[in-house]
Amino acid sequence: MIAWQHLARRLWHGAVDHLDAPLLTITFCLMGVGLATIFSATYDSENRILNQLVNMAVALSLMWAVAQVPPQKLMRFAVPLYVGGLFLLVLVFMFGITVNGAQRWLHIGITRIQPSEIMKLAMPLMLAWYFHSHEANLKLRHYLIAALLLAVPFLLVAKQPDLGTAILIGAAGFYVLFFAGLQWKIMIGLAAAGLAAAPFLWHMLHDYQRRRIMTLIDPTSDPLGSGYHIIQSTIAIGSGGSAGKGWLQGTQTHLEFIPEKHTDFIFAVFAEEWGLLGNLVLLVLYLLLIGRGMMIAVNASTLFARLLAGSITLSLFTYVFINIGMVTGMLPVVGVPLPFMSYGGTALVTLCTGLGILMSIQTHRMLVKK
Amino acid sequence: MRRRYDAFHQQDGDFDRFRFRVGFAAVAVLFAFSILFARFFWLQVMHHDYYATRAEGNRISLVPVAPSRGVIVDRNGAVLARNYSAFTLEITPSRVRDLEATIDSLAGLIEIQAKDRKRFRKLMEESKNFESIPIRTRLTDKEVATFAANRFRHPGVEVKARLFRQYPQGDVGSHALGYIGRVNDRDLATIETAGQDANYKGTDHFGKTGLEQKYEFDLHGQAGYEEVEVDAGGRAVRILSRTAPVPGRNLTLTLDIKLQEVTERAFGDRRGALVAIEPETGGILAMVSTPTFDPNLFVDGIRTEDWERLNNDPDKPMINRAIYGAYPPGSTFKPFMALAALEAGKRTPQQTIADPGLFNFGGHVFMDDKKGGHGLVDMYKSIVQSCNTYYYILANDLGIDGISGFMRLFGFGQRTGVDIDGEAEGVLPSPEWKRRRFKNPEQQKWYAGETISVGIGQGYNAYTMMQLAQATATLANDGVMYRPHLVKYITDPMTGERTMIEPEPLRRLPFKQQNIDVIKRALVGVTKEGTGARAFAGAEYEAAGKTGTAQVFSLRGEKYVAGKVHERRRDHALFMAYAPADKPRIALAVLVENGGFGAQSAAPIARMVFDYYLLGKLPKGAAQEDESAVEADE
Incomplete structure (x- = not known):
């Protein structure tokens, strides 16, 4: 009898020891809110709840699996993952499938994959590993090499064109540099150079990207074209008021005025039905998530773990800020989903893998110290 | 030993810097979220009224309901002009991609003769772009049912119940009665001059000659309207309220x-x-x-x-x-x-x-x-x-x-x-x-x-x-x-x-x-x-x-x-x-x-x-x- 109980306890510990309760709780809360919102956004056409539950199950399983892997082992994946990802990006560049005017996908036998998604995690892994291995004597040239490692995939993805993902990849890489101690004057200098190069970059942008920026400045300039999304989503959010129209009561949502309402624009659905109060709750949930991530980063025992945790945490913030910024009409429309809320398996898997890494870093800390 | 100490010391310094940068990032995140919150406040509190109105405007569309036209009787009460309700099959050209293909496809379900096509084309030339135009009038119940079963295959095509004018006396007294026809540009100008634009929103016929023309504004009546909830595609989802139209006034003639x-x-x-x-x-x-x-x-x-x-x-x-x-x-x-x-x-x-x-x-x-x-x-x-x-x-x-x-x-x-x-x-x-x-x-x-x-x-x-x-x-x-x-x-x-x-x-x-x-x-x-x-x-x-x-x-x-x-x-x-x-x-x-x-x-x-x-x-x-x-x- 006691042996049986002992076995059960060991199994239980084996299952949960490497999970982080605060992270998991906040994530479940966000996923719950996400499911309710997806239900509202899709129940009168094609209900997506079951699909999303499957996506969540897959993503959470992967999170659990990743959480079991100690950071030292994760480090071993850094170079192969980065090189493989880069190789696939080059393949996409050469042979990729074009969907909606953008070349993002690669056919591999039965399915197609989006290599840029791999890069979202491979990039911080790679750079964190790089800085970790040169921890003892960091010189300017290390930062330069890191910048190069960052720039190549960024440009390949931006060229597809997928500005949203490119920004996320670039941000993830930059956060590693930032936490690794990139000097302020260099960052400020780069920012100044970037501003100076803006007119040049403007020419590099695709027509549709330029249009998106233009419509951001004046959405009414193209009310039926690219301005339509912004106009309708701001109407949805604004009409939600302070308390919202109530769950399933959003007229903008249910009368199909909001485009992409269960994916990138799901925040408009949420804000219309739950109002300012709901938004506040959502922001607090994201803040808690980010805060917990920062705690994990600060408590991490190796440079690799610190840099990786810090980058993943700030990446989460980047998702949230860009997505809500674009849905509320403050930022141009780029393809960035709202973490744990937007419908879709790919983003969930990437995000949950990131959470798994955070949990691994947090839960393998003691072992390292011992 | 010294070298190790240095390295250790440097690591400590690195760690402090890392903590400082995390702190800096935390402040930046808080600042960014404050901007988001300010934006929410701006949209949802300060400009809520504006956006609420816009949402209502999106949602609600006023659909005019044409009144039934006044009846004309002779001095002894014999009916000279009346209305009857019938189903018509109508196409909104602006919502149809390939008009010919659509008509061909409809012809496979419902009898559409060459004369119907010809009339449709003529009406299309005369009409405003967003109107629905009849391709067939007076559908039988069976034809209505046949189309209803195939409706999904024909976006932009619908069956409408319309009131038709009928002159039961046929060619007797036609010069006095006159006739009505579909509203054309000249009629629109007349309507505008009379300040009746709003009242004629849902009306597609107008008196062209005779009494139908002379007493047009008496016979027409007052348009009603339905407040309809529409989706982004403009389709009516449900009726919110209805103001009934006032039927046109009836004429009793001195004519026998x-x-x-x-x-x-x-x-x-x-x-x-x-x-x-x-x-x-x-x-x-x-x-x-x-x-x-x-x-x-x-x-x-x-x-x-x-x-x-x-x-x-x-x-x-x-x-x-x-x-x-x-x-x-x-x-x-x-x-x-x-x-x-x-x-x-x-x-x-x-x-x-x-x-x-x-x-x-x-x-x-x-x-x-x-x-x-x-x-x-x-x-x-x-x-x-x-x-x-x-x-x-x-x-x-x-x-x-x-x-x-x-x-x-x-x-x-x-x-x-x-x-x-x-x-x-x-x-x-x-x-x-x-x-x-x-x-x-x-x-x-x-x-x-x-x-x-x-x-x-x-x-x-x-x-x-x-x-x-x-x-x-x-x-x-x-x-x-x-x-x-x-x-x-x-x-x-x-x-x-x-x-x-x-x-x-x-x-x-x-x-x-x-x-x-x-x-x-x-x-x-x-x-x-x-x-x-x-x-x-x-x-x-x-x-x-x-x-x-x-x-x-x-x-x-x-x-x-x-x-x-x-x-x-x-x-x-x-x-x-x-x-x-x-x-x-x-x-x-x-x-x-x-x-x-x-x-x-x-x-x-x-x-x-x-x-x-x-x-x-x-x-x-x-x-x-x-x-x-x-x-x-x-």
Whole structure:
């Protein structure tokens, strides 16, 4: 009898020891809110709840699996993952499938994959590993090499064109540099150079990207074209008021005025039905998530773990800020989903893998110290 | 050891810097989230009202509901124009990608003929872009069901229940009724001028001619509207509220459709016009223009073949001859000339002239129609036998100003103001008219010889049957003149309240009753012993009338022999009459184009009209031309 109980306890510990309760709780809360919102956004056409539950199950399983892997082992994946990802990006560049005017996908036998998604995690892994291995004597040239490692995939993805993902990849890489101690004057200098190069970059942008920026400045300039999304989503959010129209009561949502309402624009659905109060709750949930991530980063025992945790945490913030910024009409429309809320398996898997890494870093800390 | 210490120290420093940078990042995150929150506050609190309104505007669309058009009935309540509900299959071209393919696909489900396609294309050219346009009207229940089952395959196509106008009397009275057709640009301008834009949002038909046109704004009614929740695709999701339309007002006419029918039948296949008026009110009892047309053809948009047939018909069925055709009155002018003479003191009833059979005026000879003349002719005989010479001399005595001044009182050469559009003014000749009419100074001059022709209703004289009927009714009414009108009263369908078209006298002509009586006695003489005697033989009432013949074509020096002249060059036959003579209930003017003598083809029609109206006698077919009347007449 006691042996049986002992076995059960060991199994239980084996299952949960490497999970982080605060992270998991906040994530479940966000996923719950996400499911309710997806239900509202899709129940009168094609209900997506079951699909999303499957996506969540897959993503959470992967999170659990990743959480079991100690950071030292994760480090071993850094170079192969980065090189493989880069190789696939080059393949996409050469042979990729074009969907909606953008070349993002690669056919591999039965399915197609989006290599840029791999890069979202491979990039911080790679750079964190790089800085970790040169921890003892960091010189300017290390930062330069890191910048190069960052720039190549960024440009390949931006060229597809997928500005949203490119920004996320670039941000993830930059956060590693930032936490690794990139000097302020260099960052400020780069920012100044970037501003100076803006007119040049403007020419590099695709027509549709330029249009998106233009419509951001004046959405009414193209009310039926690219301005339509912004106009309708701001109407949805604004009409939600302070308390919202109530769950399933959003007229903008249910009368199909909001485009992409269960994916990138799901925040408009949420804000219309739950109002300012709901938004506040959502922001607090994201803040808690980010805060917990920062705690994990600060408590991490190796440079690799610190840099990786810090980058993943700030990446989460980047998702949230860009997505809500674009849905509320403050930022141009780029393809960035709202973490744990937007419908879709790919983003969930990437995000949950990131959470798994955070949990691994947090839960393998003691072992390292011992 | 030292080296290790340094390394360790450096690591410690790195760690502090890392903590500082995390702290910095935390502040940045908080700052960024504050910006998001500020944006939420701006959208959801400060500008909530604006966005709420925008959302409502998105959501709610006002859909106009066209009112049902007023019904038109005759004086006895017989329905002349009504509505019925039917299903139509309609396409909104702006929502269909491949129009031809869609129509082909629909044709596989529902019978769509070439004529339907043709009409659809015609309507599409005329219509605004966002309208739905019928491809098929009057669907059967089975067709509605068939389409409903296949609806999903045809975006932009829908079945609509619509009210259709129907004219149950077919081609009877069509010139008076007119017809409705789909709203075109000109109608839109009319609607806009009337400030009725909003009221016509859901209306797609408009009165085009006749009463349907004249009383359009009475018949139309007040549009209702539905507040409909629409989705982003513009499809109605549900109805939130409904304001019912107010149906149009109903017209009750003075027209007696049975009399109208009898009259039209009396014309047979001859072209002509007749206007019958109730002298006491000016109410029009019958207004005939033959040939007629079927107004039902126009309701759904007329088919090209029908339109061409009507338009190319040499008999011009679309022209309302009763108000638009101006004809010389011929001898029907004589009673009015005689009254002018009495009123002006130029003649007494007993005064006679000797008629040698011609009148020589300044070297120009005006022939009497009777060889050798009528002998001694007084006023009575001049009317009963229609003596031309009497009026040649009289015209000369009255002078053109005397004639035109008097005839103007009776309304000759002026629009009567009847309540349908398209009235011609006609021509009341006078020196002043001639100056206006012609540019060439030679032609502008009035010649005394022209006065002579005017005296017997020829020359420049040209009047509509509406004018002649009004003048006849005025005479029958002892000089009390009414505006002829077709509508007796307008009924509000909601309150039942009637707006009468009051028979208000236009004017009382200041004639001596004894003078009028002289003329009236002579007019009775016409139907008893004069030119109209054969047509009115055996009548059970006393009728008064005057025949007339209007020259269509001047035969220079040749003797007019009806049979030898091309049909289109035959004279027009006229008749003006009223009955019963002592207390007139009906007054009319009738014209048969190229009918020859008035007594020959016009008077028999008048007889049929009186027989039916006064006695209820139904004629057996069209009025027969009285060949022997040729000899007796002017």
